[in-house]
Each structure stands twice: as C-alpha cells, then as structure tokens.
Amino acid sequence: MKTTALSHRHGGKITALNAIEHVTPKGRGKRASWWFIGTVLWDDGSLSEAVEISPICVCAEDPPNNPEIAEAMGKLHEYLMQHGEWIGSEWIPQAKAFRQAI
Helix, strand or coil, X not given: XXXXXXXXXXXXXXXXXXXXXXXCCCCCCCCCEEEEEEEEECCCCCEEEEEEECHHHEECCXXXXXXXXXXXXXXXXXXXXXXXXXXXXXXXXXXXXXXXXX
C-alpha cells in the first residue's frame, strides 16, 4: 500500500507498506516478532526499500483520524488473526516464519 501521511519514528517518511512478516527466533519459545516490510525515505535523503518497520515505528499526525494508519493497523490485526492466536499476553504464531503481501 502506498502511503503519503505516515512517518517513521526515527525520522523520515514511510512511502509504502508492502507486506507483514513474522519470525519466531530460536530460543524464544513460541514468542514471535512481527513487522511491516516497506519503503522509507529518510530525513537525510537516503531511501531504504524492503526495510523492516516495527509497528511501534509507524507514526502519523492525528492518528485517530488518519485513514492510512487505520488501514495499516487493520491489516496487521487481520494478519495476526489469520496466522496466530493470543495466549495470555503473548501472540503465538501458527508457523515459524511467514510473509503476506498487503
């Protein structure tokens, strides 16, 4: 999904969110890490494509009324519902690693 109103917490503009991915690192039990795969135009002018973007790094002005952040987090929610389950306070994935285009 192309974006125009999302920024990265560490500076720069997120210009696209292309996929959501998760991986369960060895030695962490069933706990998974998940992130968006996207493109960031950094404040210094450099461009990073296919970069991992943590959901906590996706920022927007006026988040409750920003349709792009609502769509991105909605797609993350759908992904988690399809590929895992909440047990206690942890997200348990159904597969060791998975990527889904958004």
